[in-house]
Amino acid sequence: MTRQWLRDLRMGASFAFTGRGGWARAVLTGVGVGLGVALLLLTTAIPNALDARHERSEARVDITYSPVVPPKSDRTLVVANVDTSYHDEDVRGRELEAEGARAPLPPGVDRFPAPGEMVVSPALKRLLESDEGALLRERLPDRITGTIGDEGLVGPAELAFYRDGQDLAEHIDTSYVTRIDHFGGERQPSEPWDPVLILLIVVLFAVLLTPVGVFIAAAVRFGGERRDRRLAALRLVGSDSRMTRRVAAGEALAGSALGLVFGAVFFLLGRELAGSLEAFGISVFPDYLNPSPALAALVALAVPLAAVLVTLLALRGVVIEPLGVVRTAKPARRRLWWRLLLPLAGLAALYPMMGQGRDNGDFNEYLVVGGVVLLLVGVTALLPWLVERFVARLGAGAVSWQLAVRRLQLSSGTAARTVNGIAVAVAGAIALQMLFTGVESDYTEPTSVDLTRAQMQVRLTSDVAVPSAAERFRRTEGVRNVAAYSEGGLGDRPQDPEHTTQVTVADCAALREVAVLPSCRDGDAFAVTGAEYDTETPLLAKPGRTLYLDPSYDTLAPGREVPWTLPKGLKQAESRTDMTGSERGGFLLTPGALPEGGARALTGQVYLAVDFSVPDAAEKVRNTAAAVDPLAYPMTWSAVDRTDRYDSIRTGLLVGAACVLALIGASLLVSQLEQLRERRKLLSALVAFGTRRRTLSLSVLWQTAIPIALGLVLAAAVGMTLGAVLLRLAATPVAVDWASVLTMTGTGAGVVLVVTLLSLPPLWRLMRPEGLRTE
Incomplete structure (x- = not known):
């Protein structure tokens, strides 16, 4: 059979x-x-x-948002997130500053780039060398000295680069800049x-x-x-x-x-x-x-x-x-x-x-x-x-x-x-x-941002002069309006304050975007009333009282707090919904009211109204941001946010x-x-x-x-x-x-x-x- x-x-x-x-x-x-x-x-x-x-991505994890930062040693490396995007494609970027001879190298990189140098992925190298990448080349002018190996990339088409960074330690905030002694993060249990x-x-x-x-x-x-x-x-x-x-x-x-x-x-x-x-x-x-x-x-x-x-x-x-x-x-x-x-x-x-x-x-x-x-x-x-x-x-x-x-x-x-x-x-x-x-x-959730007033936002570091940066953005093709602010925290003690609120510094035109002002000229200071969830400002708004800009909570940046005495002519302002969709509380200051040395305790936020009908308007804004501040973080707003x-x-x-x-x-x-x-x-x-x-x-x-x-x-x-x-x-x-x-x-x-x-x-x-x- x-x-x-x-x-x-x-x-x-x-x-x-x-x-x-x-x-x-x-x-x-x-x-x-x-x-x-x-x-x-x-x-x-x-x-x-x-x-x-996933394993390739995990092996190169550097910024983990952990509040624990290792002390400086010859084994540590300071890493800054300088991600960008180009024509709707994400570009992964990192600035590296080795603090010793035994600092860890990123996967796929055999040596640290020197000042003015960068190591790029093969796909990014092809893009930068092509006519299509001309605008991105303005943003990344460093000399290409090598390519990232496959073990440092999640895919052959990924756009990524590493370049040299200078004086990054003073910007450590664990969110954009941090210190590490190894690459690769612990695999965290995912949500169900x-x-x-x-x-x-x-x-x-x-x-x-x-x-x-x-x-x-x-x-x-x-x-x-x-x-x-x-x-x-x-x-x-x-x-x-x-x-x-x-x-x-x-x-x-x-x-x-x-x-x-x-x-x-x-x-x-x-x-x-x-x-x-x-x-x-x-x-x-x-x-x-x-x-x-x-x-x-x-x-x-x-x-x-x-x-x-x-x-x-x-x-x-x-x-x-x-x-x-x-x-x-x-x-x-x-x-x-x-x-x-x-x-x-x-x-x-x-x-x-x-x-x-x-x-x-x-x-x-x-x-x-x-x-x-x-x-x-x-x-x-x-x-x-x-x-x-x-x-x-x-x-x-x-x-x-x-x-x-x-x-x-x-x-x-x-x-x-x-x-x-x-x-x-x-x-x-x-x-x-x-x-x-x-x-x-x-x-899908609708975002709170007001796209009729701004479409892009740029975060600047504390050592950038916000007024001059705002002027650079105003001269950028495609930008219709600029509202620039220096923002930070304000506390009743220099370290571990009991009561805190926020402080915003800008010219009168920009302050009117976030509050209803009775009158305004340079040198004025305002205490904001009517902001939702702001219960601290009424406790702190007492003329003659000394408050501290950028109070310390840990050892990340000790000694940066700046004292500020509330002026006797402190005015009242009523909060209004700003471009981000929130009601801003705290104190509003014009540049003339800011104490000496106070600018270094604040970070800049620039909100831009952009005419996207201008060819490559967003790319030109990103190029200006990179020229103003290498650590700037530009963001394009959207009406919705998806999981x-x-x-x-x-x-x-x-x-x-x-x-x-x-x-x-x-x-x-x-x-x-x-x-x-x-x-x-x-x-x-x-x-x-x-x-x-x-x-x-x-x-x-x-x-x-x-x-x-x-x-x-x-x-x-x-x-x-x-x-x-x-x-x-x-x-x-x-x-x-x-x-x-x-x-x-x-x-x-x-x-x-x-x-x-x-x-x-x-x-x-x-x-x-x-x-x-x-x-």
Whole structure:
């Protein structure tokens, strides 16, 4: 028995590569399966890639915001955060000042840069040396003396630099500047994940991987009609139905094995290519993408098993007899009832978690994955029935229309298989987009800043003259208005004060932006009243009392406090909402009221109204900030603030969707070429009898357009249903995001249109009478 089975499987495997067009058919199957396998291997490598990026990031941690700062020694290093951004890309920057011969070097750097030097990442070096990086070069004028090694970067496209710093110790504040004796921070326990965010991740993987399985299932059925004719011939020479199924299984195993080889090759090529690509700000080194051995083995076993199961299931609908295949006759009408069981089972799996939201524990991942997959796979079951019923009602028309309709009426299953993958992908994308849109408000908060008064803010260090810095910003192209303040703390004692409040120093015009002043001229001082949560100012606002600017609480900067005696002519001012959206309390001083030496106890904040219609206005502001103060920290305000984890998942969605779209396009093109190859003789015969090529081209377009249109309509219906169910799971009001539905549907149609246009040149080559030649 076992030997007979092995002989039958070997015979099927040999059929996969022999006969007329055998290798062409096998290669097309291998490419189709291989594309899916490559994406599955990429998915299994994602956990390792994320861990590798995290480990690289942890190994170079320097500013930990810890209040404990090690004492100065020959092993310590002062590090300043000088991050910036350029054209919406983050640039990681650090200034380094070694305090001894044994100070730690950052990962990927073999020596400290000297004054006027910097070490940059390869990507930043390419940018600075290009014309595109001219404005950034003004901001980073230091001479490049080396590049950061891979171990010091989280990705090959990361923009990063280290440069020399001077006199950084006096600016230590543990937030932007600190002292360290080693790189790398202790891994802190992370906060527990929100159940809705976990739901997003689970659904994301289910939605992105289901189309891959559908594509693989379709690819192993390439050449199905010729295979069935070969099996019919086997019946003619004496084989029984069981043997023919074993032969078919052997042929499927051979095709899937070739697909695994292609998939491994595609994955290795894609892994090397990944090192030169960046998607949505994410880049990875090739050695990050190492699939888990267990998951890779699971893919290697699951793909051949799925190929055999799909083949055997397909043969159940085809009665193979010695004199032919009953597929050549008009097929029996498909039944609907069992096709509805899949989506109904999916809804049943998701129903127990309805309304659970984030307050009732974690979602059952198995039920979520099972329910989502069943609903999406239901598209593949319903689409052939829908295509069959629709085309059965189509009638007369142009010759191209009649050719297309008749072909669809005879082989609606093949047409549906071609578009199953795109329909599943669109349905999943619509559902995901509805879920993301529905829960976005839970992870997005409006900021309090007033964007009508300012759009950028620049933090300056204490040794920068704020008035002169403000004048530099006023002369910067694109800046419409500048409000500059020197800010700090004020206490009743020089060290460990009992009562504290804030102090703000600016000219009268700027002070009127934060308070309602009775009158103002240089030399005036004001005590602010009416500020929310400010209970300390009334206790301290007593003329003649001595207060202290920048009182000390620890040993970070001892001796910097400056005494200030409240003047007898202290005026009252009423607080108003400032540009940051808060009510400023404490004391307001004009420059003439500031005591001698008080400026060094304050830090500068400059608020800028910027005309972003001016080209590169934000970059010019950042360049001015770097020229005014190397440690300046410019910020661009936004109207909303989103949770980092939500943003990360959304980025993962965009990257994954890009990969799946690429797979969709490539797989559809392979499928289209396979169908054209199967119909080569038919096309040649029609041309030989005088059918115009234009007519045949239009018929092929109709044969693609009709199933695609039906598939997209079904995908939209299933996607909106699944999206509504997922929103109910998240306890979020159900609302259809029609813009997303139209966008996803249009994207799917666009991919199909591009693939169809790419398949026209091979179609024209096949439409030749010489295609009837037979040796």
